[in-house]
Amino acid sequence: MGAAEHSTFWLLYGxxxxxxxxxxxxxxxxxxxxxxxxxxxxxxxxxxxxxxxILDTRDVADWWDTLRRSNA
Known part of the structure; x- marks a missing residue:
């Protein structure tokens, strides 16, 4: 995980x-x-x-970051 993905994961985890x-x-x-x-x-x-x-929060963070990058 890169810095941005790591941050997304921790936000979702929290x-x-x-x-x-x-x-x-x-x-x-x-x-x-x-x-x-x-x-x-x-x-x-x-x-x-x-x-x-049940979804793993890491998978949701990866999905969110991929979606965000594709829409940028």
Whole structure:
């Protein structure tokens, strides 16, 4: 992880802890889409892949940084 990614991880870790549920992820980052749409995004690889419905905050930080760089 580079400096920017490291900072994003620690911000998310401080706010949400080490893990977050898929529902919490949707509520916080993609509130306007349905759960079905989010599951389609996950299947396509457009969102972090959960394990048993739980996301690792590191994966969310990597996803966020990638999304931010692609929109810059």
């Amino acid at each position: 706010q949400y802890g080490a893990t977050m549920t898929v529902e919490k992820f949707r509520d916080e980052f993609l509130p306007k889409i349905t759960m079905k749409t989010l599951h389609n995004w996950i299947a396509r690889g457009d969102a972090p892949r959960p394990l048993n419905g």
